Amino acid sequence: MGQIKFQLPPEEILAPGHFACPGCGGTLTMRYLLKALGRKTVVVIPACCWSVIDGPVPYSAAGVPVFHTAFETAASTACGIKAGLESQGDHETTVVAFAGDGGTFDIGFQALSGAAERNEDFMYICYDNEAYMNTGIQRSSATPFGAWTTTTPAESPKAENKKNMVEILAAHRIPYLATASVAYPDDMIAKIQKAHDIHGFRFIHVFSPCPPGWKFEPEDSIKISRMAIESKVFPLLEIFNGVDYRLSREPAGTPVTDYIKMQGRFRHLGEKQIEQIQTYVDEEWERLVRKLAPEQHLHQPESRVASKAAKVILAKSQSRKGATS
């Protein structure tokens, strides 16, 4: 056993020199995405941080074709590109819509739902940094309860819970739906590769922290991502055909307060509000657990590159299961 190590596909397609802020989670998401899919990939980017990150004309960081499109059209443009390539006999290239939470949860929601319902054959990655970050931190429907943004100031922070996009998409009964985190790159890459091999609409919701937007030190990006997963704030799971729920990682169940307290966007919250968040997280978790496939509450996606970490997690979960049953 020993140390958890990540064995990622070695090729680096993403170039340095991009315009991401230091410690950007969305950029790691892109890096892993490109590693997972290789060069036969086209990325569609609507208005989001990545409209800037990829670099100004005449530069590009992605190393694969990128089409910048309007805010609400990630899904529909991707769908058109896929159809265009198919119509010209290209059945190999993977088309990826790569959108932020605003472009996914809010303005791009209609096109996304349409593409999901039509089971269009492309992959949709939402790198969720829980607000409109590129425009300067305004609330989106992905912003969690209690968070400060420039449009939900500390005196009246966001009063609503985060939209449950996973359930909405599950209700579309798409063939593959997964959540992932930049803190678990091997899990993310395995899921992207699994998605690659599935035909139809595939959605991966990636928890991608934003140091300036959430107000934490950039060096803590991964730590915060990990805490979100381990505190059940953001469960790692897969849903097949919208109904078959599999948990990818059993969270340690650390208190949300550890996660909350690391971020300036929650600084104004009192103990009561944090308790309220904890209660909500617990309830959501219970609701999720009830949906898990009965025989297999835990399912680790097989990585193409055997991952030690994945095996550790799987072995641990199995031994835990063995102990309880």
Next chain:
Amino acid sequence: MAKYKYTTVEEMPPLAFSLESTRKIPTGSWRHVRPVYKNKTSPCEVGCPAGEKIPEYFELLRQKRYEEAWYKILEDNPLPGVTGRVCYHPCEGQCNRKPYDEGVAIHNIERFVADQNLRNKKLPRVSESPKSEKVAIIGSGPAGLSCAYQLARKGYHAVIYEADHEPGGMLRYGIPDYRLPKKILDKEIADIESTGVEIRPDSRIGGSVAWSELEKYDAVFVAVGAMRSRKMDVPGEDMKGVFTGVDFLWEINNGDVPKIGRNVLVVGGGNTAIDAARTAVRLGKKATILYRRTRTEMPAVPEEIEEAEKEGVRFEFLVAPVKVTGSKGKVSRIELMRMKLGEPDASGRRKPVPVKGSNFQVAADTIISAIGEEPDLSFLPYSFLKKGVRLFVDDDYSTGVPGIFAGGDAATNPNGTVVNAIRAGKEAATSIDEFLGWRTKSNGTPHEVVRPEDVNTFYFPHESRVKVPRIPVAKSKTGFHEVNKTLSEAQALDEADRCFTCGTCLHCDVCMTFCPDVAISKDESGEYVIDYDHCKGCGICVNECPREAMELVPEGSREEVEEAQQV
């Protein structure tokens, strides 16, 4: 910031598409802190008196480079088979894994490495070319052997004068076979001799060899150890049936069987007391240890106490001997007094305080007094400065008499352990080297020691410490077979995998994995290279490093950085 290359309208593409990679944009200029790879010191390494480079030899072990691992230990300690068995392993007490789950079984690994090389015919490396100076060492215990070995490695001719017939000192005559088989000791002493160390047995200074003979040497290291048991200072302790721990163990280790009764009382709480009690058990006797404090204050190694318990040794805590009584000069009873714990003393342990009127008597046919040892320095001709019963030495092990150095249990500031003696020998060798003018005094750089909170424990799933294999108690208590076994290769590798390897980069790629700026890569030799043209200094690599082998340092002025990038 780079100047973007724009062309005229005639040369521009029909729509805005990219022409080149962002690699041309030196986003490293955004950085105000700079990540660097910097190995730090592991706490185990600091905790090891001999200064063994534990993370380094662990990594060699994990790569199954057992011989290189062995050589790595030998740089600091020529007796890994010995210390792997009998060391009280303070390294493990410092282990950063201890507060996380259980410390790593470092000394079992050390033993594994030593035992992997038992049949090794290659000599330990001699690091430097021969020198003309000769150094005499008095005593072939761990301090003497260590010093002679280190001097030999430095190219000196080292001669050990040993009073006994066989070399090893306390290692041979103080530690029973079931803990340290003689063949292990013999092998490691033979290895030491193979480096050119000369051992002269039956050569007691002040006895068969005159002190004056030492004058032909360029330096002397006194390492005679503490081979004499301290007196209990109670009436009747000279009676027949009262032994000292040192004498009792010496006889056993010399192949004799001392005449002891069925009911053996051992006074003391150190390793000698435990050894004596467990030896008595092996001779088929009932053994009880009497200790004036409680179990937690016992200086003996905890595992040894547990082993003794398993083998049926009884413990009586908070009692102290008052007098020994008997008839015809032979012991029959011991009078004891109850104690209670008072304020902590200089050692930090709570001091035993007598409970008035609590005296009571216990029947005994054998009493072994093992309350501590002291050196016999009667052979020294000069009026060397002493402190208490020991020879006073400075931090560099010099005695005040030019060219005469001393260390181990004979000198001041010992803690009566093998590994401290090894350290004394090693450090004294350095001092002698300096004294002889081959080396200038160096001020050691301060250690930056990795703290438990510096370790990113996410990367280390909880795993329990290896269970050291041992022979069954029924077998162990009836003979002098070695009780603890060497770890199997699989066990050793698994246990080594538990090691955080604090402060030493293992090229685990975590830094590379999490770099959002794709600014870390590996060169042909497998070393990491940070692309400072593009690293924005987010610090994720440093924060995520599982073992604190990186750090962030402040960036120079912007001008400096830009200048550096132009080069």
Next chain:
Amino acid sequence: MNGKNGNNSGNGGLLHPSVDKVLVIEGTHAASYAVKLARVQVIAAYPITPQTSVVEKLSEIVSQGDLAAKFIKVESEHSAMACCIGSSISGARAFTATSSQGLALMHELLHWAAGSRLPIVMVNVNRAMAPPWSIYVDHNDSLSQRDTGWLQFYAESNQEVMDTVLQAYKIAETVSLPIMINLDAFVLSHTSEPVAIPKQELVDEFLPARKPSFRIDTADPKAFGALIGPDAYMEMRYKLYSAMEDARAVIRDVDSEFAEKFGRSYGGLVEEYCTEDAEIVLMTSATAVSTARIAVDELRSMGFPVGLVKVRAFRPFPVDEIRAIAGRVKKIGIMDRNVSFGATGIIYQETKAVLYNAPVRPPLFGFIAGLGGRDITPETIKEIFSYLLNHDEPESETIWIGLKSKSAKQPEHPLPQNPGGQKKSEGV
């Protein structure tokens, strides 16, 4: 082109050897069949009355396997255009159709398509903008998209719908700009006319497979449409502007090539009818042109020196053609089936603009008629001509024809007694 000799925009070419068959079909279906002949590869559309029959017919054609296209039945016009943009940047030939509100919803992406220099072809069935709800024709929907960088054509007949779609792909793929072909709601969209369907092999010769000069290609990865600084945005706009300028010649050339192959021509950007000796011309577009032809014929038979100018291409605007006509005639009336609130009819405005710097500037009369499907009949046209014949200059900037109003009285403009009336009326 001389209208009398060159009026091929009707059904005159039905017997041409290029014709495969003649179908009596609606304008929407003429568009659908043209899409099939153009071998479009991706269709994305959302239904809206009165465009629906374009989509329905295409669904039929695609599902019967008569056209090997991907037909994406999207959830909005916005997504339809996004799909077209996506498929076009991938190198495919893309098509969509919409109308009115749907076109307005697409507005953002019309900019995106043009800015991306994508040769998308769209059929827009001109329908009035709500509220109040109307499903009938006027041109405010498409003219509101004037500045998006799309070429705009207005068709007079179902045949012209078909032929312009075929021409449009050729033009669009030559200049790398998208093209919108407009046809009047119901008047064309749901009115059956005989349409000559050209032979596929001739269409293939005329319109070979698209060869994009740039496209998404994983072997040559590029990022399209990224952020650009003030130091280069203007140049990119200038390129788009130039492409539109260049499109004028391309439109003329393609129309000539088309005429050679298929026997039908539409005059390029404008078509003139009886203008060579006309003193008064009426400019208008789309189906009103057909109606105007009847009125012009009638008035000319009575001896009035009138003519007709059909504005076929609104973008690029036919600057040279209009200036040339202005140099020959005494008055120009412009009938707009649209209105720019706070200004005038849009073609009127544009015509004024191109003539301001012209050497000869006859008086211009701006008429607004036929909004929201209000019928434009030969009587309507005659009324306009009558006004033109009776006035040396307009009484107001916009003259609303057929407006039902108590306060604003609708002046009667009886035709002058003398058909040479112009000169005579001067003396009145």
